[in-house]
Amino acid sequence: MAQRLRANPEAPPLVQLNFAGREVTIKLVYYGPALSGKTTNLRSLHQLTSDESRGRLMTLETRDDRTLFFDMLPLVFRAEGPVQKSGERSYTPSEASGGMSVRVKVFTVPGQVLHSATRRLVLQGADGVAFIADSQLSETENNAASFLDLRSNLKEMGMSLREMPLVIQFNKRDLPNVRPDAEVEQLAKRGREPVFKASALKGEGVLESFFGLLHLTWTRLEAEHQLSRSLGLEADEFLPVAARKLGIKRDVQSLLASCLGNGLNPPPREVK
Amino acid sequence: MQDARPPMPSLDLEGARVRLEELVDRVALGELCQSFYALFGIAVRIYSSDGALLADTSSEHDVCAYVNSIAAGRAACGATVSSVKLTEPDETGMSVHPCFTGNAYRIVAIEYEGRRIGRVILGPFLPVEVQEVPSSFLDLDPSIDPERAKSLLVRVPRAKPETISRIAKHLRSALDLILFSGHKTLLTSQMHLASVRESYRELEERGKKLQEAFDKLKELDRLKSNFLATVSHELRTPLTSIIGYSEMLSEGIAGPMSAEQTEFVNTIHEKGNQLLGLIQSLLDLSKLESGTMSVRRETLRVEDVLGEVMKTLIPAARKKNVQLKLDSNGTLPEIRGDAERLRQVFTNLGDNALKFTRDGGTVTLRARATGRSGDDDEDGFALLAPARSMIEVAVMDTGIGIPVAEREKVFDAFYQVDSSSTREFGGTGLGLSIVKRLVEAHDGTIRIDDNQPRGAVFVVTLPTARE
Numbered sequence: 001m002a003q004r005l006r007a008n009p010e011a012p013p014l015v016q017l018n019f020a021g022r023e024v025t026i027k028l029v030y031y032g033p034a035l036s037g038k039t040t041n042l043r044s045l046h047q048l049t050s051d052e053s054r055g056r057l058m059t060l061e062t063r064d065d066r067t068l069f070f071d072m073l074p075l076v077f078r079a080e081g082p083v084q085k086s087g088e089r090s091y092t093p094s095e096a097s098g099g100m101s102v103r104v105k106v107f108t109v110p111g112q113v114l115h116s117a118t119r120r121l122v123l124q125g126a127d128g129v130a131f132i133a134d135s136q137l138s139e140t141e142n143n144a145a146s147f148l149d150l151r152s153n154l155k156e157m158g159m160s161l162r163e164m165p166l167v168i169q170f171n172k173r174d175l176p177n178v179r180p181d182a183e184v185e186q187l188a189k190r191g192r193e194p195v196f197k198a199s200a201l202k203g204e205g206v207l208e209s210f211f212g213l214l215h216l217t218w219t220r221l222e223a224e225h226q227l228s229r230s231l232g233l234e235a236d237e238f239l240p241v242a243a244r245k246l247g248i249k250r251d252v253q254s255l256l257a258s259c260l261g262n263g264l265n266p267p268p269r270e271v272k
Numbered sequence: 273m274q275d276a277r278p279p280m281p282s283l284d285l286e287g288a289r290v291r292l293e294e295l296v297d298r299v300a301l302g303e304l305c306q307s308f309y310a311l312f313g314i315a316v317r318i319y320s321s322d323g324a325l326l327a328d329t330s331s332e333h334d335v336c337a338y339v340n341s342i343a344a345g346r347a348a349c350g351a352t353v354s355s356v357k358l359t360e361p362d363e364t365g366m367s368v369h370p371c372f373t374g375n376a377y378r379i380v381a382i383e384y385e386g387r388r389i390g391r392v393i394l395g396p397f398l399p400v401e402v403q404e405v406p407s408s409f410l411d412l413d414p415s416i417d418p419e420r421a422k423s424l425l426v427r428v429p430r431a432k433p434e435t436i437s438r439i440a441k442h443l444r445s446a447l448d449l450i451l452f453s454g455h456k457t458l459l460t461s462q463m464h465l466a467s468v469r470e471s472y473r474e475l476e477e478r479g480k481k482l483q484e485a486f487d488k489l490k491e492l493d494r495l496k497s498n499f500l501a502t503v504s505h506e507l508r509t510p511l512t513s514i515i516g517y518s519e520m521l522s523e524g525i526a527g528p529m530s531a532e533q534t535e536f537v538n539t540i541h542e543k544g545n546q547l548l549g550l551i552q553s554l555l556d557l558s559k560l561e562s563g564t565m566s567v568r569r570e571t572l573r574v575e576d577v578l579g580e581v582m583k584t585l586i587p588a589a590r591k592k593n594v595q596l597k598l599d600s601n602g603t604l605p606e607i608r609g610d611a612e613r614l615r616q617v618f619t620n621l622g623d624n625a626l627k628f629t630r631d632g633g634t635v636t637l638r639a640r641a642t643g644r645s646g647d648d649d650e651d652g653f654a655l656l657a658p659a660r661s662m663i664e665v666a667v668m669d670t671g672i673g674i675p676v677a678e679r680e681k682v683f684d685a686f687y688q689v690d691s692s693s694t695r696e697f698g699g700t701g702l703g704l705s706i707v708k709r710l711v712e713a714h715d716g717t718i719r720i721d722d723n724q725p726r727g728a729v730f731v732v733t734l735p736t737a738r739e
């Protein structure tokens with residue numbers, strides 16, 4: 001059955017590959033402080049993707065709209081190259097035909113401080129993390145505390161932040177009293193992570209952040225497992241294929257272009 | 273290296289090992305299939321991807337019964353059924369499998385999150401285009417009666433391919449809902465369990481760390497107390513010699529001295545005694561802290577102890593022109609304790625009271641029997657408090673008083689409210705820390721109240737002796 005590959009035996013398992021079943025499962029986790037808009041991001045992502053490729057948005061246990069366990073959005077599509085320019089066929093995933101089915105499962109953690117144990121459980125085995133920060137100035141400390149929490153939870157699992165594909169989203173840009181654009185840009189320029197601005201409630205910046213994260217995660221997995229070969233794709237075709245299969249009308253390059261800072265083009269990583 | 277920790281509970285939130293059997297309730301699934309059967313007359317069977325039959329609306333068609341009554345038919349039927357069971361639907365998710373009788377089966381893949389986890393078999397049904405009994409049926413055995421075969425065959429429900437497709441689609445979307453909520457329930461219960469385990473693991477780890485830190489502190493504390501005891505002892509021996517010899521000198525044993533010499537020697541003697549008192553206090557404190565101070569338990573009367581204390585305090589009171597009063601009305605119940613240590617307690621409190629009270633003030637030692645003690649919000653207070661009888665000794669002065677914010681801290685070793693006051697009042701700040709420990713060693717409590725209109729009241733509460 002599915003097997004979790006490891007870059008080195010000490011490192012925790014990463015992407016799930018199942019060559020017999022011809023499928024890849026990529027786990028992305030939306031992390032961040034309470035009420036920063038993680039669930040809202042997932043809801044918007046659900047709305048912005050096409051019916052065929054996305055499953056139901058699963059919301060596990062909430063109280064007063066606060067996440068208690070997690071939310072999960074499965075995005076499933078078939079990747080096979082080369083990209084067809086026209087006359088697109090809709091495939092039903094099947095073990096018989098060529099290509100591989102790609103399952104991107106997007107999770108949110110509960111942001112409230114007390115659900116620390118649950119956050120760790122959901123974070124387990126993540127291939128990439130989107131950190132959803134609340135742009136309001138008053139949330140500055142909470143954002144920082146949650147980030148430290150992410151760091152210590154990763155450490156607990158034997159992972160370091162450096163090893164984890166990570167994007168930062170400054171959400172709730174529509175509100176007053178948020179950190180000004182210029183300051184966010186300045187911060188993004190100085191930091192090493194890619195930064196996206198978003199108003200998840202309006203669906204703005206949601207796809208940008210998602211594809212930014214997918215890009216980083218894919219790059220990382222590609223370097224370690226040469227996944228595109230098994231999919232019959234060129235390495236740089238994955239993202240456009242994914243976008244098309246998910247029913248995204250917008251051009252991936254333009255989505256990624258809205259990234260602040262240089263984090264999306266990391267220098268080649270050494271793989272031990 | 274990593275220390276050995278219990279691992280985190282492992283979960284399959286990604287659904288890598290999701291199995292149809294785990295997502296559906298078999299009874300509910302059976303009911304769903306039955307309702308489809310009742311609606312369309314076409315049998316429904318559901319298999320998991322590893323071939324387990326999960327639901328079956330089995331009821332044999334007449335033609336099937338007829339086939340099964342003939343040996344060759346039975347064999348052919350068995351072959352067909354197992355071949356149907358093994359048929360993997362094509363990439364559209366649906367396949368048709370014919371039966372030699374002219375009937376057909378539709379095999380439909382059950383998918384969840386893009387993965388096949390089982391299949392539905394619809395049928396047998398009679399495709400609309402089949403008008404005659406096919407030779408594959410008739411040629412099976414010479415005993416087959418074509419008329420009978422036909423009359424039975426047409427009783428099988430006829431269906432157009434579109435109809436079957438529609439039924440399959442309906443069934444699929446109903447199943448999809450069931451699978452989704454099944455998966456949700458599965459994950460919820462797994463998360464419940466895992467969260468509890470993970471929280472427990474976290475607490476356990478923290479508890480262990482705290483315990484280690486606590487043990488370490490305790491050990492340090494013990495070392496410190498030992499050190500203190502040794503040092504105090506080593507200091508006392510030479511000091512006793514200093515005091516002894518200076519005393520002999522001032523008594524003129526070694527010959528007569530000038531007035532100035534006598535004054536100097538007396539100062540040496542006095543300071544030596546002060547130093548000895550300090551060392552004694554340090555020693556007491558370290559003994560109390562290390563738990564090696566022995567507190568005797570004998571039956572005694574507090575009034576007797578207070579009488580002794582009065583005697584000790586009178587000279588100092590006279591010198592300061594402070595009035596000293598003892599107030600104890602009636603006979604008090606006896607208590608169990610160490611008279612010497614209690615004397616130390618009240619002498620210390622009396623010393624303080626005199627020290628911080630100015631000329632013309634009053635210091636009162638008052639003893640009373642009282643019924644109440646403990647916190648008002650203690651569990652079962654209404655039952656426990658009346659069962660307790662206590663003695664309350666108050667040492668009251670009309671001195672400078674103690675601000676509320678300082679009332680806990682003054683019991684810490686070396687703490688003095690105004691450290692610049694050491695110049696005026698002297699002392700080292702050890703007295704109250706010893707007092708508190710001694711009171712607690714007697715199962716008592718000590719608190720500080722205001723005196724009216726000015727001054728401080730130290731209230732010591734001690735349990736009375738019980739039969």
Ligand SMILES: Nc1nc2c(ncn2[C@@H]2O[C@H](COP(=O)(O)OP(=O)(O)OP(=O)(O)O)[C@@H](O)[C@H]2O)c(=O)[nH]1
Nearest residue numbers: 034035036037038039040067110111172199200201
């Ligand atoms: N104005 C504004 N409000 C937002 C935005 N995104 C989310 N919110 C609001 O913020 C609140 C919290 O959003 P959620 O998505 O539930 O937050 P969460 O991060 O999932 O919170 P937890 O589940 O407690 O960790 C909701 O009232 C959202 O409507 C945004 O972009 N702009």
Ligand SMILES: Nc1ncnc2c1ncn2[C@@H]1O[C@H](COP(=O)(O)OP(=O)(O)OP(=O)(O)O)[C@@H](O)[C@H]1O
Nearest residue numbers: 624625628673682688689699700701702703704728
């Ligand atoms: N009756 C009192 N009135 C006002 N302040 C008091 C009184 N008793 C104690 N204190 C305050 O509490 C402090 C601690 O008292 P404690 O008896 O522990 O030390 P000390 O009297 O200063 O020195 P030592 O008793 O070691 O000679 C004192 O320095 C003083 O500030």
Ligand SMILES: [Mg+2]
Nearest residue numbers: 038039066067
């Ligand atoms: Mg949430």
Ligand SMILES: [Mg+2]
Nearest residue numbers: 624699703704
């Ligand atoms: Mg004192």
